[in-house]
Amino acid sequence: MTISGSDSAPLDPGARVDMQRFCSTLDRSSSIGAGRPGGLSRLALTDADREMRDVFVAWCREAALEVRVDRVGNIFARREGREPTSAPVLLGSHLDTQANGGRFDGVVGVLGALEVVRRLADLGHTTKRPIEIVSWTNEEGARFSPPMTASGCYAGAYTVDWVHDRRAEDGARFGDELARIGYCGDAPVGGTPDAYLELHIEQGPILSAEGTALGIVSHAYASHGFQVAFTGETAHTGPWPMERRRNALVAAARLMVAVDEIGWDHAGTGGKATAARVSAWPNKAGTLSEWAEVVCDVRHECAVTAGVMAERTRRAIGEAAARSGCDATIVDSWSWGGRIFSDELAELGRLTARRLGYSWRDIPSQAGHDAYFLSRVCPTAMIFTPCRDGVTHNSEELAEPGDLEPGLNLLLHVAAARADR
Amino acid sequence: MTISGSDSAPLDPGARVDMQRFCSTLDRSSSIGAGRPGGLSRLALTDADREMRDVFVAWCREAALEVRVDRVGNIFARREGREPTSAPVLLGSHLDTQANGGRFDGVVGVLGALEVVRRLADLGHTTKRPIEIVSWTNEEGARFSPPMTASGCYAGAYTVDWVHDRRAEDGARFGDELARIGYCGDAPVGGTPDAYLELHIEQGPILSAEGTALGIVSHAYASHGFQVAFTGETAHTGPWPMERRRNALVAAARLMVAVDEIGWDHAGTGGKATAARVSAWPNKAGTLSEWAEVVCDVRHECAVTAGVMAERTRRAIGEAAARSGCDATIVDSWSWGGRIFSDELAELGRLTARRLGYSWRDIPSQAGHDAYFLSRVCPTAMIFTPCRDGVTHNSEELAEPGDLEPGLNLLLHVAAARADR
Numbered sequence: 137m138t139i140s141g142s143d144s145a146p147l148d149p150g151a152r153v154d155m156q157r158f159c160s161t162l163d164r165s166s167s168i169g170a171g172r173p174g175g176l177s178r179l180a181l182t183d184a185d186r187e188m189r190d191v192f193v194a195w196c197r198e199a200a201l202e203v204r205v206d207r208v209g210n211i212f213a214r215r216e217g218r219e220p221t222s223a224p225v226l227l228g229s230h231l232d233t234q235a236n237g238g239r240f241d242g243v244v245g246v247l248g249a250l251e252v253v254r255r256l257a258d259l260g261h262t263t264k265r266p267i268e269i270v271s272w273t274n275e276e277g278a279r280f281s282p283p284m285t286a287s288g289c290y291a292g293a294y295t296v297d298w299v300h301d302r303r304a305e306d307g308a309r310f311g312d313e314l315a316r317i318g319y320c321g322d323a324p325v326g327g328t329p330d331a332y333l334e335l336h337i338e339q340g341p342i343l344s345a346e347g348t349a350l351g352i353v354s355h356a357y358a359s360h361g362f363q364v365a366f367t368g369e370t371a372h373t374g375p376w377p378m379e380r381r382r383n384a385l386v387a388a389a390r391l392m393v394a395v396d397e398i399g400w401d402h403a404g405t406g407g408k409a410t411a412a413r414v415s416a417w418p419n420k421a422g423t424l425s426e427w428a429e430v431v432c433d434v435r436h437e438c439a440v441t442a443g444v445m446a447e448r449t450r451r452a453i454g455e456a457a458a459r460s461g462c463d464a465t466i467v468d469s470w471s472w473g474g475r476i477f478s479d480e481l482a483e484l485g486r487l488t489a490r491r492l493g494y495s496w497r498d499i500p501s502q503a504g505h506d507a508y509f510l511s512r513v514c515p516t517a518m519i520f521t522p523c524r525d526g527v528t529h530n531s532e533e534l535a536e537p538g539d540l541e542p543g544l545n546l547l548l549h550v551a552a553a554r555a556d557r
Numbered sequence: 558m559t560i561s562g563s564d565s566a567p568l569d570p571g572a573r574v575d576m577q578r579f580c581s582t583l584d585r586s587s588s589i590g591a592g593r594p595g596g597l598s599r600l601a602l603t604d605a606d607r608e609m610r611d612v613f614v615a616w617c618r619e620a621a622l623e624v625r626v627d628r629v630g631n632i633f634a635r636r637e638g639r640e641p642t643s644a645p646v647l648l649g650s651h652l653d654t655q656a657n658g659g660r661f662d663g664v665v666g667v668l669g670a671l672e673v674v675r676r677l678a679d680l681g682h683t684t685k686r687p688i689e690i691v692s693w694t695n696e697e698g699a700r701f702s703p704p705m706t707a708s709g710c711y712a713g714a715y716t717v718d719w720v721h722d723r724r725a726e727d728g729a730r731f732g733d734e735l736a737r738i739g740y741c742g743d744a745p746v747g748g749t750p751d752a753y754l755e756l757h758i759e760q761g762p763i764l765s766a767e768g769t770a771l772g773i774v775s776h777a778y779a780s781h782g783f784q785v786a787f788t789g790e791t792a793h794t795g796p797w798p799m800e801r802r803r804n805a806l807v808a809a810a811r812l813m814v815a816v817d818e819i820g821w822d823h824a825g826t827g828g829k830a831t832a833a834r835v836s837a838w839p840n841k842a843g844t845l846s847e848w849a850e851v852v853c854d855v856r857h858e859c860a861v862t863a864g865v866m867a868e869r870t871r872r873a874i875g876e877a878a879a880r881s882g883c884d885a886t887i888v889d890s891w892s893w894g895g896r897i898f899s900d901e902l903a904e905l906g907r908l909t910a911r912r913l914g915y916s917w918r919d920i921p922s923q924a925g926h927d928a929y930f931l932s933r934v935c936p937t938a939m940i941f942t943p944c945r946d947g948v949t950h951n952s953e954e955l956a957e958p959g960d961l962e963p964g965l966n967l968l969l970h971v972a973a974a975r976a977d978r
Contacts, residue, residue, distance in 0.1 A: 235839040236791045236847065278841050340796030357795065361842075370657045372950040373831040374778065374856060374924035375761035378824035385832055389813035396807045396881070403799035410794040411806055412842050414835060418656040420699050421782075421833045421852045422925075423950045426657065431842045435795060460817070503795035504843070529793040529844045 144218070147261050147552040149491065153544040154258070155537055158251040164191060165231070165247060166239040175531020176239055180232040180274035181209070181310065186317035188231050192246065192271060199254055201269070205321025208286040208299050209273035209314045212323070215253050217266040217555060223330040225263070225555040226514070227252060227547065228270030230506060234278045238533025240337045240523060244540060246271045248335045252548045263555035265330055272506045273314070279304050281431075282470070287506035289325050291513050296325055331481060331554050332510040335519045335547045337535050339503050341526030349542040351499035351520030352485045356508060358442035358473035361433035364391060364453050368462040370418065370426045381424055382461040385416045388428035390459055394452035395432045398445050407436040408502070409445060429467070437500055439474055446471075472508050478515035481554070485517055488549045494542040503528075517550070519543050565639070568682050568973040570912065574965040575679070576958055579672040585612060586652070586668060587660040596952020597660055601653040601695035602630070602731065607738035609652050613667065613692060620675055622690070626742025629707040629720050630694035630735045633744070636674050638687040638976060644751040646684070646976040647935070648673060648968065649691030651927060655699045659954025661944060665961060666756045667692045673969045684976030686751055693927045694735070700725050702852075703891070708927035710746050712934050717746055752902060752975050753931035756940045756968045758956050760924050762947030770963040772920035772941030773906045777929060779863035779894035782854035785812060785874050789883040791839065791847045801882075802845055806837045808881040809849035815873035816853045819866050828857040829923070830866060850888070858921050860895055867892075893929050899936035902975070906938055909970045915963040924949075938971070940964050 168188045169178030178184045189211060196203050196213035203213050214224065229245020249269040256263065272290075277283025280302040288294045300311025314320040338344070343351050368382030392411035399409030409432070416428040434445035450466075457464035482498075489496040499520055501507075510516045521543035524534040589609045590599030599605045610632060617624050617634035624634050635645065650666025670690040677684065693711075698704025701723040710720045721732025735741040759765070764772050789803030813832030820830030830853070837849035855866035871887075878885035903919075910917040920941055922928075931937045942964035945955040 234791070234844050235841065236844070277843055278839065281842060283843055338796070339793050341798075359795070370655070370951045371948070372760050372924055373833050373854065374780070374829065375759070375947060375949070376829070377762075377827070378820045378829060383817075383831070385835060386813060386817045389810040389817070389832060389835075392807060392810035393814050396804075396810070399799045406798070408795065408797070408799060410804070410845065411810060412794050412844065412846075413840050414806060414810075414837065415840075416835065418699065419834050419836075420656065421702060421854075422698055422704055423655050423657070423833065424831065425833075433794065503793055526796060527792070528796070530791045 146556060147549065148259065151255065151259055151548060153251050153255050153548055155541055157254065158247065158544060159537055161195065161247045161250065162239070162243065165243050169233065172236055172531035175533065176233040176237045177235050178233045178237065179235065179279040180276065181279065181313035181317055185232055189319055192231065195250060196269065199257065201253065204323045205319055206323040206325045207296050207321060208289045208325055209319040209321065210286050210290060211271045213269040215267045218262055218264045220266060222265040223328055224266035224268040225551055226268050226270055226329040226332045227551055228272065229334050229336060230272045230275030232274055232276050234276050234529045236531055238528060238530060240533055240535045241339065241528055242275055244337055244521065244535065245335045248544050248547055251544060252551055255548055256552065261552065263552055265555040267551060267555050275506055280310050283504055284506050284509055287509040290327070291509035292326065293509060329514045332507060332514050332516045333547060333551055334505060334507040335521065335543050336505060337523040337528065338499065338520040339523065339526065339528040342499060343520060343522035344524055344526060348497050349494040350489050350496040350546060352482050352496055353477055353501045353518035353520060354482060354498040355475045355477065356473040356501045357435045357437050358439040359433055359435040359471065360442060360446035361470045362449060362466055363429065363431050363468040365427065365429045365465045365467050366457055366462040368424065368426050368460065371424045373422055373424060376424065383424040384428035384462050385419065385425040387456045387460040387462040387464065388414050388416065388430045390456035391430050391452055392432065394456060395449060398434060398448050402436060402441060402445060405441065407441060407445060409434040435502060472504060476508060476511040478517055481515050481517035484553060485519060485546060485550055488553065489546055492545055492549065494546065519546055567977060568970060569680065572676065572680055572969060574672050574676050574969055576962055578675065579668060579965060580958055582616065582668045582671060583660070583664065586664050590654065593657055593952035596954065597654040597658045598656050599654045599658065600656065600700040601697065602700065602734035602738055606653055610740055613652065616671060617690065620678060622674065625744040626740055627744040627746045628717050628742060629710045629746050630740040630742065631707050631711060632692045634690040636688045639683055639685045641687060643686040644749060645687035645689040646972055647689050647691055647750040647753045648972055649693065650755050650757060651693045651696030653695055653697050655697050655950045657952055659949060659952060661758045661954055661956045662760065662949055663696055665758055665942065665956065669756045669965050669968055672965060673972055676969055677973065682973065684973055686976040688972060688976050696927055701731050704925055705927050705930055708930040712930035713747060714930060750935045753928060753935050753937045754968060754972055755926060755928040756942065756964050757926060758944040758949065759920070759941040759947065760944065760949040763920060764941060764943035765946055769918050770915040771910050771917040771967060773903050773910070773917055774898055774922045774939035774941060775903060775919040776896045776898065777894040777922045778856045778858050779860040780854055780856040780892065781863060781867035782891045783870060783887055784850065784852050784889040786848065786850045786886045786888050787878055787883040789845065789847050789881065792845045794843055794845060797845065803882040804845040805849035805883050806840065806846040808877045808883040808885065809835050809837065809851045811877035811880055812851050812873055813853065815877060816870060819855060819869050823857060823862060823866060826862065828862060828866060830855040856923060893925060897929060897932040899938055902936050902938035905974060906940060906967060906971055909967055909974065913966055913970065915967065940967055
């Protein structure tokens with residue numbers, strides 16, 4: 137197979153992305169799934185998600201990319217390489233957002249990848265390896281739990297059937313919603329790319345505060361999450377004596393407060409602990425609740441400290457249950473983080489940043505990302521760009537074109553270098 | 558106007574209700590709106606509520622009672638008196654239940670009133686004053702907040718429009734649901750009965766533990782309730798520093814724990830404090846919540862102590878907000894209780910119990926009841942019957958026919974005596 141315009145010369149070191157074109161795609165994305173003013177509420181597998189996917193796929197087809205959709209809705213858009221049988225370099229992130237989400241989280245990584253591929257085409261540079269853009273389904277987990285569902289499936293952490301059976305709070309089934317919006321593809325889920333590169337806003341204040349252009353993600357905060365169910369007994373809020381109460385909502389509240397205290401106890405070294413979600417039944421005035429569930433997590437840059445925080449959380453679960461006469465079950469738990477990224481790719485990022493003249497620093501990732509799962513199947517790197525004051529998961533999230541440009545150019549050159557290797 | 562069979566002789570002191578007939582109505586009720594095994598889940602203005610209302614109205618019509626429905630769905634069934642222009646004696650309670658409700662709470666008061674009226678008819682005893690049975694809409698508040706909505710409206714605490722505009726969690730509007738089930742009547746809401754009598758299971762363990770047949774309700778626990786909203790800010794659960802977090806869910810949890818502690822601090826003297834309901838937004842894994850709401854209350858037999866508990870709750874609201882960087886608003890608050898019942902009617906109850914040979918005791922009411930609102934418009938009494946171990950708002954709620962019979966006979970004789978006065 138021959139590819140027209142193919143050659144083996146390296147990418148011109150002076151090549152830069154077209155920021156105007158990139159910004160026009162970002163603006164289009166910002167108009168789909170309006171949330172609060174300035175923000176987005178484009179939850180996975182909603183009509184807004186479908187509209188964004190349709191627009192994205194149309195752009196990919198216009199760029200002569202070969203689009204395929206896998207059985208959990210991940211969209212891949214392939215630019216062929218000079219050696220079509222070589223494993224591709226995968227670039228991407230996600231297009232879904234939180235309920236009060238911003239315009240940049242995830243979106244920059246997908247549309248940035250599209251701009252990189254468009255720019256390579258402008259320049260007539262065909263890489264040795266194919267490059268594939270990927271948009272992962274339901275990274276945020278704001279509609280279907282857990283987050284990073286579809287990259288987890290790609291990495292073999294979840295089966296396709298299990299993913300399809302996830303239920304939204306409104307009862308909608310993941311698989312049914314995926315089919316409804318027309319994105320239950322027939323491509324098998326999984327693969328072994330040559331590398332995965334994810335460009336993302338930092339979602340923290342470090343780069344913005346320092347005025348540093350780029351973050352090379354060296355490692356991920358160690359994070360331990362828990363989904364905990366408490367069971368008690370319904371009874372009347374009036375006559376029922378305190379001594380006999382088994383109010384699951386009180387157990388949930390005691391755990392949430394304990395988790396917050398754990399976070400404060402480690403705040404001085406950058407630790408975080410969060411009570412993020414509670415549900416209860418019947419959860420009505422007049423009745424003690426017989427069931428309550430809490431989703432919480434603890435995070436620390438130091439894995440040992442994170443382990444200590446997780447152990448305190450486990451003890452707090454038991455104490456919350458005992459103090460309120462309830463039983464506790466850890467329904468699900470998860471851990472991630474550590475030195476999961478490719479040192480070789482990170483070093484390529486540092487060298488490239490230096491060559492392009494951008495300030496950079498090594499930085500840890502504190503949020504969860506699809507890259508965490510991808511690191512299980514191939515060498516993986518993340519590049520962070522500054523975002524104003526670190527505000528994210530909020531309609532006020534903001535990254536100016538000037539904040540994003542260094543990251544886009546770094547992605548262009550690192551992707552080309554890796555794909556030409 | 559002459560009423561056939563009317564006379565002015567007092568009711569035969571040997572008159573007793575027909576327990577078999579009463580139990581058959583109770584059994585029929587127990588078959589409508591099945592909940593957990595042994596229990597009911599007959600929430601207000603659902604199809605199950607309609608079915609129960611239809612059955613009840615048919616029974617009333619068979620008993621030649623004149624049925625009217627008011628604009629908030631309260632059903633009145635009138636047995637004419639010898640002096641039709643006299644203010645009626647009102648007997649009743651409610652037919653709706655909690656989500657995991659029992660078969661007796663409320664139901665005994667309505668079907669007990671029906672049995673009383675049927676028995677008076679059997680005996681050919683026409684009282685001087687009319688007797689009206691009433692079934693109040695949405696006493697439980699399990700679907701529409703607040704509880705005792707429609708008796709509150711009857712007593713002038715709420716307007717009809719306000720009641721119609723209440724929303725269920727699923728978004729359904731009270732007025733629309735009332736019309737949908739065919740019980741938005743045209744009778745005006747309100748009235749000035751001669752007296753209101755409500756027979757109810759105790760919903761506490763005292764009578765059952767003592768083996769006492771009857772409770773004459775002397776007063777109501779002083780209760781102070783609060784609906785509190787906290788506002789914070791959405792942010793990412795990962796990178797966002799503890800110092801900058803304004804997680805409304807944590808504020809809610811801190812209040813719920815504080816309320817529980819207040820209850821424990823007064824448990825020795827029978828005080829109770831309850832965190833009953835929480836909601837939050839977005840309430841998702843991955844995001845700090847910007848809004849959370851808690852419904853809680855404190856109760857004590859001593860009004861002064863209840864006031865102290867309420868004041869501590871108010872302080873705890875401020876502390877919970879301050880500790881979590883949130884703002885707090887008391888969206889709604891309510892107080893009830895005290896010596897609201899008629900001494901004269903209670904004394905009539907005691908004398909009648911003695912005459913009928915039943916053991917009795919004065920007892921406070923700890924739950925909320927429609928009678929609390931009725932006490933604002935007419936002399937009001939409540940009669941409690943034992944229920945096993947005090948279990949209520951639970952499918953395990955149980956009152957045997959032998960537990961209920963003394964209360965039904967007391968209601969028969971007190972109602973007749975009052976209506977003949």
